[in-house]
Amino acid sequence: MRGMGNMQNMMKQMQKMQKKMAEAQEQLGEQRIEGTAGGGMVSVIVSGHKEVLEVNIKEEVVDPEDIEMLQDLVLAATNDALKKADELTNQTMGQFTKGLNLPGF
Secondary structure (H helix, E strand, C coil), rough: HHHHHHHHHHHHHHHHHHHHHHHHHHHHHEEEEHHHHHHCCEEEEEEECCCEEEEECCCCCCCCCHHHHHHHHHHHHHHHHHHHHHHHHHHHHHHHHHCCCCCCC
């Protein structure tokens, strides 16, 4: 019956880790990550859950004759912000899967 005590201890440890993971996920959602393009002429702010919160465009970058450039800058800034959000997620959540060989993490 000694194995049952170890199993219960392991379950308690897993529950603690699960609670910490949920807290970390919640904190990620509160993070604001900025991506920029065009030397800061366009910026996009996303949450740690990859929701776009703000798009800021400096007036001097708006050229009615070159809408494509503005679209490219918004796209680049958005991708930059999402990449940074992914890196933050990996850094934050990676502490829970470090050393474990879990598919999908």
